[in-house]
Amino acid sequence: MSDLLELTRLKQLYPVKGGHLHAVDDVSFSIGKGESLGLVGESGCGKSTLVRLISRLVDPTEGAILLNGRDIAGCPAKTFGRDADRRRIQVVFQDPTDSLNPQWRVGKSIADPLRRLTKGMSEAEITKAVALAAERSGLPVALLDRFPHQLSGGQKARVGIARAIVLEPELLILDEPTSALDVSVQVLILKLLDDLRSRLGMSYLFVSHDLNVVRMICDRVAVMYLGKLVEIAPTEALFENPRHPYTRALLSAIPGRSEGRITLQGDARSPINPNPHVCRFYGRCPVGQDRCAQSAPLLTFAAPDHGAACHFA
Numbered sequence: 001m002s003d004l005l006e007l008t009r010l011k012q013l014y015p016v017k018g019g020h021l022h023a024v025d026d027v028s029f030s031i032g033k034g035e036s037l038g039l040v041g042e043s044g045c046g047k048s049t050l051v052r053l054i055s056r057l058v059d060p061t062e063g064a065i066l067l068n069g070r071d072i073a074g075c076p077a078k079t080f081g082r083d084a085d086r087r088r089i090q091v092v093f094q095d096p097t098d099s100l101n102p103q104w105r106v107g108k109s110i111a112d113p114l115r116r117l118t119k120g121m122s123e124a125e126i127t128k129a130v131a132l133a134a135e136r137s138g139l140p141v142a143l144l145d146r147f148p149h150q151l152s153g154g155q156k157a158r159v160g161i162a163r164a165i166v167l168e169p170e171l172l173i174l175d176e177p178t179s180a181l182d183v184s185v186q187v188l189i190l191k192l193l194d195d196l197r198s199r200l201g202m203s204y205l206f207v208s209h210d211l212n213v214v215r216m217i218c219d220r221v222a223v224m225y226l227g228k229l230v231e232i233a234p235t236e237a238l239f240e241n242p243r244h245p246y247t248r249a250l251l252s253a254i255p256g257r258s259e260g261r262i263t264l265q266g267d268a269r270s271p272i273n274p275n276p277h278v279c280r281f282y283g284r285c286p287v288g289q290d291r292c293a294q295s296a297p298l299l300t301f302a303a304p305d306h307g308a309a310c311h312f313a
């Protein structure tokens, strides 16, 4: 797998009374083309700062950010908005409400990156691209005329994803994309993201404080502590054999860890939903917890946006 993104000795220092705070301290890692890398660590460890550096909202104090071999850290944050690489990196934020203009119909919000970052697209082409992004994100085209406050949390999350993928980026940075959602919708959005990555061949940097979520959709996991990268490993290796004491502490703090794991997998047909998911689940169920808590390890999970339903296999 060749690298899409490579960070080399990236540093971000903030001036504080009596010195500097090392928000990101000498961080190096890479993300392969089509790879999903999870980034975990406790609050304040520097995850958001790293996201802001990679998406070029702020300039690093030191270090390189190679995108397809080009050092985009050399392009000032102020002008990166006009850079050809800008459209290759998109971010999905934690609370989609924050990234949507409340006075715009959501179709206009999804079209906005196209209008700002591409040149020469006709209105017909923009409308077609918006409809395709909505369809890929599982957002009915009829909802494009609504305002954000007229949508559910799950639908707004889909708008945020449609807006991010409309430019067909190579790197999608997902900054706690499901933490504002209730648990049944969370599973659907994670499944959608997992499918989109394989369909569109994007790479993910998936930032989360929830290790169970990271385990579901990441190929590798990077662990940050006090601005430093303390461990990076393939997901299963990290969960089965954590090397750094901080990683071990994080893993031991996962609720219900002793009960097992959750993964998402493939499509199965069901009479309830023409496009259901199968949720292979061991442990506490993320949906319909009451019913599923004592379930057999495998259950099928067929869930439209509202009214998720679990079925024991």
Ligand SMILES: Nc1ncnc2c1ncn2[C@@H]1O[C@H](COP(=O)(O)OP(=O)(O)OP(=O)(O)O)[C@@H](O)[C@H]1O
Residues within 6 Å of the ligand: 014, 015, 021, 022, 023, 041, 042, 043, 044, 045, 046, 047, 048, 049, 050
């Ligand atoms: N603009 C700034 N000026 C000074 N210090 C900052 C600034 N932005 C962040 N910090 C500090 O840098 C450190 C890392 O912050 P950051 O927001 O990156 O952490 P985080 O891991 O994303 O936390 P959370 O999960 O709570 O969002 C924190 O100690 C924070 O207080």
